[in-house]
Amino acid sequence: MELKRTFHAVGQGAFYTERFHDGGKNVFNVVYDCGSETAKKYLNDAIERFCEDYEEADKTSKPKIDLMFVSHFHDDHVNGMSLLMNKCEVEKLVIPYMSLKDIIEVYIYNIIASNNADNAANRFLVYCFGESEDRVMKIPIVEIENNEDHRFSSGGSSANTIIPKGLNLGKIWEYIPISITDNRISSFILGFQANYKDLYDAFKKDDYSYVNAFFSSTKEIERMKVFYKGYFNNLNESSMAVLSKPVADLGQRNALCLYTGDYPMRSNQLGKKLIDFYGIYWNETGTIQVPHHGASNDNPLYLYDGVERECVMCYGKGNRYRHPGKTTIDNIKHSGSILKEVTQEFQTEYKQLFAF
Numbered sequence: 001m002e003l004k005r006t007f008h009a010v011g012q013g014a015f016y017t018e019r020f021h022d023g024g025k026n027v028f029n030v031v032y033d034c035g036s037e038t039a040k041k042y043l044n045d046a047i048e049r050f051c052e053d054y055e056e057a058d059k060t061s062k063p064k065i066d067l068m069f070v071s072h073f074h075d076d077h078v079n080g081m082s083l084l085m086n087k088c089e090v091e092k093l094v095i096p097y098m099s100l101k102d103i104i105e106v107y108i109y110n111i112i113a114s115n116n117a118d119n120a121a122n123r124f125l126v127y128c129f130g131e132s133e134d135r136v137m138k139i140p141i142v143e144i145e146n147n148e149d150h151r152f153s154s155g156g157s158s159a160n161t162i163i164p165k166g167l168n169l170g171k172i173w174e175y176i177p178i179s180i181t182d183n184r185i186s187s188f189i190l191g192f193q194a195n196y197k198d199l200y201d202a203f204k205k206d207d208y209s210y211v212n213a214f215f216s217s218t219k220e221i222e223r224m225k226v227f228y229k230g231y232f233n234n235l236n237e238s239s240m241a242v243l244s245k246p247v248a249d250l251g252q253r254n255a256l257c258l259y260t261g262d263y264p265m266r267s268n269q270l271g272k273k274l275i276d277f278y279g280i281y282w283n284e285t286g287t288i289q290v291p292h293h294g295a296s297n298d299n300p301l302y303l304y305d306g307v308e309r310e311c312v313m314c315y316g317k318g319n320r321y322r323h324p325g326k327t328t329i330d331n332i333k334h335s336g337s338i339l340k341e342v343t344q345e346f347q348t349e350y351k352q353l354f355a356f
Contacts, residue, residue: 001172005244005257005287005352008046011038011344012293012316012323013076015046016259018244019053020169026054028164030175032069032242032259034080035121037113038316042344043080051087063088067162069177070095070128071261072239073106075113079120082127094162095128096179096240097138101189103129104203105235107211108192112225117215126208137162139240142277143183172356174247178277179240180270188231195227239263243278243285246356253286254310255354260289266297275302283307287352289314290332294324304335312350314342 001022008015013036020028036043054063065088110121160177163170193200202210215221239261265271275282290313292298311332315323332339342348
């Protein structure tokens with residue numbers, strides 16, 4: 001069995017894939033996020049390469065994605081999902097559970113980010129939360145004060161562990177997702193209820209036609225930008241992390257990979273709870289996707305200190321956020337880790353290959 005893991009060159013976004021081959025045949029495929037804020041061409045090209053790679057192994061069927069993980073529903077992480085799902089058969093979507101207030105916050109964020117209510121990220125969000133439970137698996141939120149029951153302090157697997165089906169792969173590999181929150185009510189949602197009652201009621205009724213019609217006015221989008229900006233630092237931010245790991249020790253630390261999306265490591269409480277959750281696997285994980293495109297606030301020294309890893313940082317050259325931060329690069333180098341930078345340039349695409 002072989003595993004090819006790819007961090008695709010999509011710029012200011014995220015598209016990570018894992019493909020398992022048995023005897024040269026592609027037998028299992030995993031995707032973590034698919035989106036980009038950089039020119040659409042780079043994301044489309046990466047999706048085409050992913051599909052062509054599948055066809056090289058098996059030209060008789062449409063490309064299949066067995067597991068599709070969604071870290072969170074911000075535009076730059078999911079706006080390519082619909083295209084990918086049009087080209088591939090998707091067996092299972094794994095998403096973080098979201099309450100009504102979470103959905104509203106993300107939906108409004110995506111309107112502001114794209115200057116358009118009916119955008120790809122919001123269409124995908126509505127699709128996911130309208131799908132039947134047999135197609136979509138929602139990972140329950142773990143509140144930080146109740147996190148102790150889920151930690152890997154003495155081995156074993158979490159209740160959320162996902163075991164691949166078929167070809168005995170389930171005896172070889174597993175995926176462990178976690179979504180942690182501090183469970184506070186953001187002041188934004190309270191202000192939204194008070195100032196946009198009709199919109200709030202429309203969200204409660206899943207009446208997205210009303211919401212999108214309301215924001216068809218450029219003036220209303222501009223007004224919402226001003227309103228949103230007043231609460232920006234008080235919003236709940238979250239991102240579902242996923243640990244990809246062999247069931248048994250392969251003697252290859254880099255085979256264990258932690259995908260973090262935009263996990264809010266800026267919160268010491270949430271960051272240290274993530275480390276605590278993965279417990280015994282934390283120091284054994286040899287590959288980590290650098291959180292939030294290398295933003296300094298989400299990459300504190302304690303995330304890297306004491307453990308040498310391959311740190312894969314994905315960002316768009318010339319992005320408006322000025323990612324990555326110098327502090328992030330310094331912290332990674334201080335730890336003795338290897339930094340792999342992936343941008344929109346194809347030659348930066350990073351692959352890992354493992355045989356077992």
